[in-house]
Amino acid sequence: MATSDTSQTGETPEAEGQVADAVRGNWVDTRAPAWTRPYLRLSRADRPVGTWLLLIPCWWAVTLAAASTGFLWIDLWIVLGCAIGAWLMRGAGCTWNDITDREFDASVARTRSRPIPSGQVTVQNAVVWMVLQALTAFLILITFNTAAIALGIASLVLVAVYPFAKRFTYWPQMFLGLAFNWGALLAWTAHTGSLGWPALFLYLSGIAWTIFYDTIYAHQDKEDDALIGVKSTALLFGDQTALRLRQFGIGAVVLMALAVLGALTHSAGQTAVVVGLIGVAGFGAHLYWQLRNLDADDADACLRLFRANRDAGLIPVLFFGLAILA
Template identity: 50%
Template sequence: MNTPDSDDIVIPDAKRGNWVDRLLPAPLKPYAQLARWDRPIGWWLLLLPCWWSLGLASGTAGQPYPSPWYALLFFIGAVAMRGAGCTYNDIVDRHIDAAVARTRARPIPSGRVSAKAAAAFLVLQALVGLAVLLQFDRFSIGLGFCSMVPVAVYPFMKRITHFPQAVLGLSFSWGGLMGWSVVFGRLDAPALLIYVAAILWTFAYDTIYAHQDREDDALIDLGSTARYFAETTPRLLTVCYGAAVLLLGVAFYLADARIVAYVGLAAFARQLAWQVERFDADDGALCLKLFKSNRDAGLILTAGLVIDAFLKAM
């Protein structure tokens, strides 16, 4: 049986004409798609809590700006580990993905990458992540290894619960702990508050994302918060986003942040409110747009923290 050519495959979440489609040789494209290099929103959402925590910790430590080296390491680690996580998820979910319209074109269910080749690619990406982690102090290395627990169990949660987004939040928000840890070599209350806030943020934005698959998930009886909350999703988004903003505000207070950090937080909160105002569970394209807009919300918050650290050190 002939497998489809990569150039003939349309990945629903990916922008047409992205750099993977334009620049990579055909044999590499399925692996890039497996790691979601053509859909950078995932690594952005994994990276941003790292930068929030790093920015707040830098200001607390009296540094005029976050360490560019740490910021770069977090970037490389986010790309590598997001890719590894997606590869692992696709190996575990390959039969489910084949039954869902949005995911059946992925490299494994479409037959362009075997499960064995995907596993080898997973190991390669994990080794890159390990190389990044080993650049940190001993406490942070151990903390980073602990993140593997929620990563390992996440793909199985949709089979047994309507709340897989909660487990995704536990893993995707881990950077909220790591950014503080690499500066101080320990965890303090502001880092824990950022972590919990990022979990709530992730729980909400991934619920928006899950509404794209609501009907397919129901047909094959997979759990998701989109199915569970259904028409009450706007209320859930309001509670989760509101609580996340409140917890971030407390973290900023405990870390002695100044006015610019709170201005950034207010702008972040307004962007989240815009998502709730625009949300329409029956409009898949809009759900994807709102989900992706969280990158901009997170960057706004990051900018506020970086500028605040600079002004505090003057």
């Protein structure tokens, strides 16, 4: 890839093989050993927001569960184990996605620089890399209780199906939500030993949130997607995107509030309930801010708003954590 002239633009020079939508100057392109870069790019290590979005529902669940039933020392490992596991499984999932989508990616301007279509990694090597990441994540999973392990294994079905959803439905964002928020069920179960209604409400809230942010993301590719026959909620919603996102945003907030009320009303003090609901309100305020700043026809603005969802999701984590102390 050609190197930009920083004397004129003041921007960081583009690294060889850099992916188009990666943050300029990221650690993969500037600090990682050269031989690892194609594989780290395949895992989206140069685009970390997706790992955050996979991890955050796990942290919602473990902090809310701890606020509900009491903090356990194992919760520290659940927090850390989910973080490592999210990095690994997001990497494995993205590798699988790029293997299955390699022909589509070669036809889309934003994705043709990815490692497989650009020739940085062969399909065979990508498969090996995917398996290594998944097996390492499995070693973390088996440190949790039996019910959580079973849930983790069950999630592989959703991970396997997701890349194909865009071929047969305008709702691939729904399938992404089903897969990306599974950690809310797993982390709650890792703490409590069983599923509960608050975890299910968090899961549904996360699905609505995923449709919200991934529709914004999908608007970057809507013209290319329409040409090559790939479906998305961005194409489905069209001029009604703002209205539909408002509906899903409200749904995410209401469902999260139900999770807080279900978890804390009868098992924690009134202060904990109020603190938890403040976190929900902060989450809703961030989604509202995104809608106020949405321009679905500005790809750069869509990418910035998509990335901002890391901060939106961390707001409840902070307040659910404070509710443990209330």
